[in-house]
Amino acid sequence: MSILLLAEFRDPQTLLAAARQTREATSFRVVDAFTPFSVEGMGALIDELPPNHVRLAILLGGIGGALSGLGLQLYSAVWALPIVTGGRPLASWPDFFFATFEMGILGAALCGFVALLWGCGLPRLHHPLFDLPQFERATQDRFFLAIEAGGADADDADDGGARLHLAGLGALSVARVPA
Amino acid sequence: MTAPSALGLLPPGATYASVTASVADPVLREQAGRRWWLVFVVGLVLTVVMLGSMFWLFYEGIGIFGNNTSVVWGYPIANYVWWIGIGNAGTLISCMLLLTRQKWRSSINRFAEAMTLFAAAIAGLFPILHLGRPMYFYWLVPYPNTMGTWPQWRSPLVWDFFAIASYIIFSIVFWYVGAIPDFATFRDRAKSRAGQLIYGALALGWRGSARHWVRYEAFYHTMAALGVPLVVSVHSVVGLDFAAGNMPGWQETIFPPYFVVGAMFSGFAMVVVLAAVTRSFLKVEALVSLHHFEAMAKILLAGSIVMGLSYATEAYQGWYAGDDVDRTFLAFQFHGAYAWLYWCQIAFNVFVPQLFWAPAIRRSIPALLVIAVLINVGMYLERILLIINTLSRGHLPAEWSLFAPTLWDWLLLGGSLGFFMLLFACFLRLVPAVSMHEVKQLVPAEAAA
Numbered sequence: 001m002s003i004l005l006l007a008e009f010r011d012p013q014t015l016l017a018a019a020r021q022t023r024e025a026t027s028f029r030v031v032d033a034f035t036p037f038s039v040e041g042m043g044a045l046i047d048e049l050p051p052n053h054v055r056l057a058i059l060l061g062g063i064g065g066a067l068s069g070l071g072l073q074l075y076s077a078v079w080a081l082p083i084v085t086g087g088r089p090l091a092s093w094p095d096f097f098f099a100t101f102e103m104g105i106l107g108a109a110l111c112g113f114v115a116l117l118w119g120c121g122l123p124r125l126h127h128p129l130f131d132l133p134q135f136e137r138a139t140q141d142r143f144f145l146a147i148e149a150g151g152a153d154a155d156d157a158d159d160g161g162a163r164l165h166l167a168g169l170g171a172l173s174v175a176r177v178p179a
Numbered sequence: 180m181t182a183p184s185a186l187g188l189l190p191p192g193a194t195y196a197s198v199t200a201s202v203a204d205p206v207l208r209e210q211a212g213r214r215w216w217l218v219f220v221v222g223l224v225l226t227v228v229m230l231g232s233m234f235w236l237f238y239e240g241i242g243i244f245g246n247n248t249s250v251v252w253g254y255p256i257a258n259y260v261w262w263i264g265i266g267n268a269g270t271l272i273s274c275m276l277l278l279t280r281q282k283w284r285s286s287i288n289r290f291a292e293a294m295t296l297f298a299a300a301i302a303g304l305f306p307i308l309h310l311g312r313p314m315y316f317y318w319l320v321p322y323p324n325t326m327g328t329w330p331q332w333r334s335p336l337v338w339d340f341f342a343i344a345s346y347i348i349f350s351i352v353f354w355y356v357g358a359i360p361d362f363a364t365f366r367d368r369a370k371s372r373a374g375q376l377i378y379g380a381l382a383l384g385w386r387g388s389a390r391h392w393v394r395y396e397a398f399y400h401t402m403a404a405l406g407v408p409l410v411v412s413v414h415s416v417v418g419l420d421f422a423a424g425n426m427p428g429w430q431e432t433i434f435p436p437y438f439v440v441g442a443m444f445s446g447f448a449m450v451v452v453l454a455a456v457t458r459s460f461l462k463v464e465a466l467v468s469l470h471h472f473e474a475m476a477k478i479l480l481a482g483s484i485v486m487g488l489s490y491a492t493e494a495y496q497g498w499y500a501g502d503d504v505d506r507t508f509l510a511f512q513f514h515g516a517y518a519w520l521y522w523c524q525i526a527f528n529v530f531v532p533q534l535f536w537a538p539a540i541r542r543s544i545p546a547l548l549v550i551a552v553l554i555n556v557g558m559y560l561e562r563i564l565l566i567i568n569t570l571s572r573g574h575l576p577a578e579w580s581l582f583a584p585t586l587w588d589w590l591l592l593g594g595s596l597g598f599f600m601l602l603f604a605c606f607l608r609l610v611p612a613v614s615m616h617e618v619k620q621l622v623p624a625e626a627a628a
Contacts, residue, residue, distance in 0.1 A: 033389040036195060036364070037616040043393040050390065054397040058405075069341075072321055076329035085333065098338035098416060102345040105409045109349045109402060113356065116398045120391045123383035130386075136367035138387050139360065141195035 004031065005162055007145045007171035008134055012039040015143040018169040019045040022147055028162055034135070034144040050119070057115030058108045065107015069100040128178050146177065189466070195619050201466060202361075202613045203368050211608055215460055219604045225597015232590045233308065241311055243587040250570040250582040255309035257563040258592055260417055261445070262302035263343070264438075264558065267414050268446015269295025270350050274406035277399075283474050285617035286466045289361075290457050290603075291450050292354040293610070297602040298449075299347050301595050306339075308591070335419040342413040349409060353402050356395070359385050361611035414442045421565065427508035428569040431496060437489040444482035444528070445558035451475050451551040453603065455544055457612055466613050469542050476541035479554065483532035490525065504574055511572045512564075516581055520560050521568075527557025 009015040012035065019030050019042070029047045033039070043049055073096040077083075082090050117123065129135050138144050149162030166174045189198075211219075236243060246253040269291040276284035307316045319340040321330050330337045363382035369375045385391060415435035422434040451472065458467045494512075497505040512521055531553050534540045541547070567582040606612065 034387045035389070035392065036199075036387060037360070037619045038392040038396050039389075042389045046389045049393065052393055052397055054394050055401055058398070058401050062405075073332045076321060077332050081327065081329045085331070088333065092333060095333040098412070099332065099341040101412055102338075102341040102409075105405050106345040106348060108405055109352050112398050112401065113352050116356065116394050117383070119394045120385075120388075122385065122391075125379060125384045127384060127386060139364040139367045139385070140199045 002148050004177040005147050005149055005166065006034075006129070006132065006135070006175050006177050007147070007166040007169075008137075008173045008175075009143040009145065009171060012042075012143055014170045015039065015145055016041060016045065018145055018166070018171070021169055022145075022165070023047070026162075026165060028165070029148040031146040031148050033146065034129070034138040036139050036141060036143070039143070052119065054112055054115045054119060058112035061111020062104045062108030064111070066100050066104030068107070069103025070096060072103075073099060131178055132175055134173055134175065142172075145171075189618070189621055190468075193622055195622055198466070198618050198622065199364060199368070199615055202611055202615050202618075203365060205460075206608060206611070207365065207369055207374060212460070215604060215608065218456075218460075218600055222597045222599075222601030222604055225594050226601050228590055229594025229598050232587055232594055235587065236308060236591070237313065241309065243585060245582055245584040245588050247580055247582065249573065249578045249580040250567055252309075252566045252570065253582060254563065254584055254588040254592055255305045257559065257566055258595060259302050259305035259309075260438075260562045260565075261559050262298045262305070262595065263417060264414065264442035264445045264562075265449045265555075266295050266297075266299030266302050266446075267346075267410050267439075267442040268450065269293070269298075270346075270353065270406050271410040271443055272447065272450065273353075274403040274410070277403045278407065281474075282621055283471050285614050285621065286468075286471055287450060287454055287475075287613075288617070289354075289358065289610075289614045290453055290606070290612050291446075292350065292357070293603070293606045293612075294446075294449060294453055295350050296347070296354060297599050297606075299343070299350060301599060303343055303347065304595075335416060335423045338416045339420055342416045346409060346413045349402075349406065353399075353406060356398060356402070357614060358611060359383060360387065360395070360616040361614060363387065364615055365611060410442075411439050414439045426569050426573060427502070427504045428493075428497070428512070428565070431493060433489060433492055433496070437493075440482060440485045440489065441558060441561065444479065444486055445555055447475055447478050447482060448551040448554035448558070451479070451547055452555070455548050456603075457607060460607055466618060469544075472544060472547055473538075473541045476535045476547060479532050479551070480535040483529055483535075483554075487525075487529035490529065504572075508569065508572050512568050515568070515572070517564055517568060517571075521564055524557050524560035524564060527553040528561065531557075 007018065009018060015033060015035070016039065019033065022028050022030050023045060030045055032046060033042050035042065070093075074091055077092075077096075078090045084090065088095075129138075134142070135144070145166075147162060147166070163174050244253050244255065272291050273284065273288040276288065307313050310316055318328075319330055319337060330340075359382055362378050363385035366375055366378040366382045369378055415438065418434035418436075418438035421429040422431055424430065454467050454471065454475070494509060497509045512518070531550055534546070534550060540550075571581055572579055
């Protein structure tokens with residue numbers, strides 16, 4: 001089984017450079033990065049980042065919300081309670097646009113929120129990474145890179161030079177992630 | 180990229196650790212000061228006053244208000260429009276400044292959004308309190324019922340219900356998602372078990388993984404793009420509540436945009452007040468700097484000019500249309516019983532903010548605070564005069580009558596202000612009041628070590 005190593009860096013520039021170096025010069029896989037804020041360009045350096053469906057979910061949620069809002073109004077005003085007021089047609093669609101619009105935005109927001117949590121694998125209150133003492137700085141002031149090292153028989157003693165590689169890139173500490 | 184610290188947005192020598200400490204430590208490590216307790220207790224007392232007035236209202240009925248058979252909308256509707264205006268601004272400010280890449284946004288957006296949530300929630304109470312039979316407010320909700328009735332979809336009041344409900348839910352989601360990474364920081368920094376558990380639950384297990392951030396950015400920016408038209412629609416619908424009525428001073432096509440600008444204007448004034456408060460309570464002077472206040476003062480100045488233009492357009496249209504009832508209304512507005520309030524409104528909203536042309540005033544926090552409070556008073560005057568001027572001088576001279584607020588009108592208004600203070604005080608002590616993860620993006624690389 002291959003092993004997962006977590007390297008700690010001082011700033012986002014070093015982290016980005018380390019990820020780029022690892023991808024270009026070694027056979028180790030860049031599995032993930034953990035940063036206190038969104039580091040521009042980090043996503044592109046992760047191997048096999050699962051596709052991001054949040055925007056699609058927002059679009060579909062918006063269309064779904066708007067259609068159900070419009071459908072509700074047409075159903076209730078034309079079919080369930082057909083009352084003519086002021087000589088207007090039953091399906092007075094220009095008046096129906098307000099609630100349709102609001103329902104569309106609401107559907108988009110809620111659907112996007114669910115897609116965000118789903119895509120992030122949250123809520124997941126505990127994670128093996130939280131067992132590493134230095135990891136609590138991942139939300140404060142340190143930048144972490146997770147790489148997968150070694151082949152089928154890798155272990156702590158034989159990581160294929162991954163620890164040396166990370167130390168050479170300026171890692172402040174390197175730790176093995178408990179499985 | 181230029182070093183943002185050169186713009187004075189961050190203190191010289193700011194690091195990732197110092198940003199975290201300046202936001203988190205006042206909440207997690209330090210006791211609340213005497214001033215915080217003062218705000219909390221005053222807020223709590225006024226909240227009890229609000230609850231007591233609400234109890235008396237439900238017990239006795241809406242006769243306790245100053246409303247009469249001509250002036251049927253009084254303080255409750257003015258309170259509603261004023262609070263929802265403030266409530267619109269936080270999300271509008273946050274979304275627009277994000278989309279236009281204003282770096283100074285990151286210090287103020289969190290509490291501006293919190294202001295939105297609290298103000299919108301308080302605003303939502305008033306239309307219900309104003310109902311003769313408040314227990315039936317849920318009839319606005321479309322649901323299959325034994326009466327076989329459905330909402331009247333052609334009425335702005337029903338649009339309003341949908342707009343406010345969508346807006347409050349949207350704002351909660353937007354605010355909460357923006358705060359998740361900061362809740363995670365609090366979780367990892369909290370010393371007490373209770374703090375770790377509560378912030379841990381709120382953070383949902385956020386790890387700051389690249390996979391998280393990619394999705395977060397996609398969600399947050401798309402929500403910001405949706406938020407701007409949503410806010411514009413919400414306050415436009417509030418404007419339509421009036422504009423769809425066949426009354427002098429109400430039936431004007433300018434109302435939707437004029438209400439949206441008014442909302443942004445009063446909301447920004449409230450953000451200035453809250454920024455000054457947040458800054459002194461949390462000791463985040465470094466993160467909310469004079470540059471932030473100066474930027475907000477410039478927006479208030481621009482807002483005051485648009486408000487002046489709107490007031491002038493309104494008056495001109497009323498006069499030029501030439502209808503007797505419109506001209507009677509205008510004469511009443513300029514010379515009638517409430518004219519002194521109208522001129523105060525013009526002074527506070529249009530003329531006083533012109534002081535912001537002077538750079539020294541834009542950079543003086545006491546001056547900003549006074550002007551911002553005056554703007555909020557001026558905007559309240561606008562909302563109440565909009566109602567009582569029009570309803571006092573309607574189409575039928577036989578129905579003309581004046582309005583005077585009662586003690587209960589004042590208690591409910593003051594109580595709602597106290598409730599807002601209480602909520603905001605709790606927010607300052609419990610939640611990361613400045614968006615740490617966004618401010619940290621401004622820390623220049625060379626100082627980051």
